[in-house]
Amino acid sequence: MEVERRIQRLPQSVVNKIAAGEVIERPASVVKELLENAVDALARSIEVDIEAGGAELIRIADDGEGIHPDDVELAVTAHATSKLQSADDLFHVRTMGFRGEALASIAEVSRFKLRTRKAEQLTGVEVDIEAGILKEPRACGCPAGTTVEVRQLFVNTPVRRKFLKAPATEFGHIAEQFTRIALANPNLRLLLRHNGKTVYDLPATSRLSERLELFYGTELADKLIPIEAEAGAARIWGYVAHPSESKSTRKGQYLFLNGRWIQDRSLQHALGEAFRGLLMVGRYPVAFLFLEIPPDDVDVNVHPTKSEVRFRDNQQLYRLVLSTLRTKFLSMDIGAGHRLEAGSEPRPSTPPAAAGRQRQAQQELVSWANSALAGWRPNSDLADLKAKVEPPRVNWPSPVTETVPGANAYGESAFDTTNRPGDAAFSGEHADHVSDDRRVTDADSAEVASPPAAQSSPIRHVSVDESRAGPASADAEIRAMQVHDCYLVIETTQGLTVIDQHALHERIMYEHLRRRVLAGGVEVQRLLMPIPVELSPREAGLLIDQQDLLRELGLQVEEFGGSTVAVTGYPVLTRKTDPVELVKGVVEQLEQTDGKLSRRDLLDSLLHMMACKAAIKAGQRLSPEEIETLLAQRHLVDDAHHCPHGRPTALTLSRQELDRQFGRLG
Template sequence: MITDVSSRIQQLSASVINKIAAGEVIERPASVVKELLENSVDSLATRIDVEIENGGAELIRIVDNGEGIHPDDLELAVASHATSKIISAEDLFQVRTMGFRGEALASISEVSMFRIRSKQADQPLGREMEVHGGLVKEPQACGCPDGTQIEVRELFFNTPVRRKFLKTQSTEFAHISEQFTRIALANPSLHLTLRHNGKLVHDLPAASDLRERLELFFGSELANNLITVEAEHAGTRIWGFAGHPNQHKGTRKNQYLFLNGRWIQDRSLQHALGEAYRGLVMVGRYPVAFLFLEMDPEQVDVNVHPTKAEVRFQDSQVLYRLLLSSIRNRFLSMDLDSKFSLDKRPDDNLPPQSTRKDSQLLQQELATWAKQQLEQRRSEEIANEQGPGQLPFPVTADPVSSPVHDADEPELLQDNWPPAPASSSSGGPAVSSHLTDIAQTHPASPAAEIRAMQVHDCYLVVETTDGITVIDQHALHERIMYERLRERILAGSVEIQKLLIPITVDLPARETGILLDQTDLLNELGIQIQDFGGNTIALVGYPRMMAKADPQSLLQDVVELLESSGRKVERRDLIDKMLHMMACKAAIKAGQRLSLEEMESLLAQRHLCDDHHHCPHGRPTALKLTRSELDRQFGRLG
């Protein structure tokens, strides 16, 4: 409690000063890992082993085979502002090491149970020292291999408020893994390992090619779609990889910028990167990049941020233009259309059998949906006749945990991502009968007599009593799927397709942690996942309505949505955003050809929606042209 004495200026104790400094440098376990990894890199280590327990709250152990610390310097290593990397103020503008302030070990040892062991190659024995919450114990001789081993236990044990603000184990480990990833990308020649709760997460042997390491962290699909970038001007060099424009993401988290081996954030360079992709990436999407800047340390000030994540360039405009021109020139020398064409017409490159199969699946899905709506309408009529006390609609599925399908289902054995269930072997007649029943239930519906055609495999042109209506097939189906998903979730009756063989998806550790933290939310939406170990997520169940969605793409979109939503978003708003995304993934796409029966079924469902005029994102689903407007355009009036 603050007393009246606080109104007078007081000299703070060394312990309080160190705790304040620790608050600036050590925000969470990942901050400890970052500082210790940077020290190991500066020690010229060729191998670094990282071991974590309980997301770093219980244990952080880092072992390297670097140069080690001289026995007489061990106590100075945990003293404030004691460093071997600079001597004078002028040295701040010649910094070539990761660390230089001499604050890290002092800050860490102030808020943890800290132990350090170190041995230099020319010394017969090593030296060990413990620091408990800032209280330094006498160093002791010990036997240990060359290099340094640091253990940080019970982080923030003496600052309970800070410890209380730690997130879940998976979240904290995701942040740790992100720091590990940055160091690993900046130093591909290092052999690095990472363990969490005894499980080996990463074992990265030294690599001569950065692309090999990128593939380990981000997967082969992204690694195979990277474009080499290299440029140099006036002693400043930029090199690395920029993602193909089709490898865009929902956030900037996959834009890695390194300056002289140090990961940095710089808005100007991020803006230059965005400008380089202008016109190639949709608004709201961000390119992937792994870029390395090499320049004279005198041209940059790295001492402007507590964690050294932000820097100040002497001439940022030169860097801006160099980055922009290097990527743009690279694009101009390439034929990007060959890959873009894959996204325009997905059916063009598929064999006729695949196209027919997709068409049949869509037909089955639409027919099933129409049948369910019919049964629900009939049940409502029966319930009204029976009076109060009866269920207003039939229970067609158990709550979220059902249905579990039998092991002998051929779809599950042949394909890990099974198609939607078939509703009728006759296809067309079944759909037609559903439409007839729907028309009888809703006699006022204009879908009773449908005259429609598809244009550019994207729009449906429908004749109406007073003109024509042009419908965006994706936007309309997206609205239908959104309302269907929302209704099922509110009723707690999402039909789950259980997988006998789970689908495993490899994601960056940061994204894995985000998904595992939101397991309850995903279960509510019918997406069932499990931790498969390392950076792998196992998808064990999903909504049957999402049968045609790609699992990896689905989980990737979920992660991006969770990341972009921020911490303060309301749960219901987050669920609604998730429904928007899921409906978009499940809906038919532009460029997908529909049969007459599919068009009729889709148009019949249109009038079952609460708002069939707009898709969940607010775009119109249809444009109307009245007969009088058509007559006026063709000069038939008067």
């Protein structure tokens, strides 16, 4: 007989676990809550120590007001707070936190320790909580402020612990939360360490642009456009980046409301509308915008993490964002680029104090590279070894610098490898990094590149039937011409075909890369000197997390320190693409997928991106030999009618349509 289930009050420990499930999703959630508490405590300096992506240790120490000794036990109790006195206070909230849930929720699912001392007290107080069980507080010596240690997160909820990602990924999420607090509070000195290594050491500053430069580098900082406007009681200030710095996702958009990072679709839409006509489809602007409105005009108590809010007059803010940005763009030559000028810094309503900052030098890279090469010694048998692994070379009189295995099948070596406008960044800046060492398969070693046509030969004209039947033979002719350095026009038996040179070459490169990956033989250009790429910690985490997958594609990256990765090798087929640009393209692709794709689909998505970057571009002038080779390669791919993204590679205008347009029919 089934026992009747009666309604009962849940134990407080179960209530806390449920609350923890809403508020504490992963280690980054703990960091967010504790950082917000430190900001509310009026701290001037905050230090964050992380171990194993936050799964083993999260320690946050601040020099804020501290907690009164008599309130320590209450501070780790659910729904106990000093930030609210009545329900009306919910509509005048000026602090980051106010519910009093965070510490109790965190303590319920970890080994928790809190040490605190107010400046006027001689000794501090320490309290331990073991998986929700509170131990007796005791006196301790500690600096003024509060230090919270969270060890073995989800220790008593093993199912939740299993859902944690790799440490690099989890730390990436932590670094993102750290970034949001750091951008919202440039007046604070902030330090972030992971496994004992300093990732960020940010001095307090009165200039937001200085902090942005520390996070995103001078390249972005030099293209920031200052924004500032007011409308009634509302105020907006901050920066947007030049359209050339757009991203493939909205992750470069930071919106802050009264110092709190928020997500709001309406404001993001206004931002996108302001950039309409300045960005390509699928690209999103980079922005760091700060909104200041009276607290009673917004309800922040509508989301467990307070990342979403409800405005009293949403349309007013929408118009403020849209009109401010459009007015700014109309007042400047947005197409010519922009460099931030001294004195153009927008200011928050209460300017914080200033301080300085020094960047790390490249010496770390040199010492890292030296240690990586320290075990190498000259070998008298090196020449014999290279003779065994290197594919045979044929010194054809052409601009091609080196034979690429497999070039006879896809004709990559027939394309001019001399510097074109898009190649300058790589060929100049990173040329000295290149090594002759390559990984090839046995099948590749037997392949020899086809000789290019003589430089002086014009495009040959042959029968149309031959050009339609298959690859052009030595005597075949292809009637073709390049239009606007973008399209190829050829004659067919049915009429005219117009080919998008980039789309066709992208399809060819994609098929070639895909077959190489399936065969396990992607040719790799190894580098004598690794190329450093500065990323955000979250981006670096995404990249390192997919190291093995990227190695299958021929892209070799290693952790270098902090949020910097080092490129040690890249696919030969992408040799005309700047490795830094290639890595950043991979990062954007990983951000777009955001773990939602299977390994196979992610691999295919990355192949699409790499083929796109390696293919010849619209606006690139091709020689007659290059045109001929590209057209001949159409017959070597499975689907020459569409690029990997689904766009058509060619459009056909029939002879009948031509005759009809010129009035030759009936």
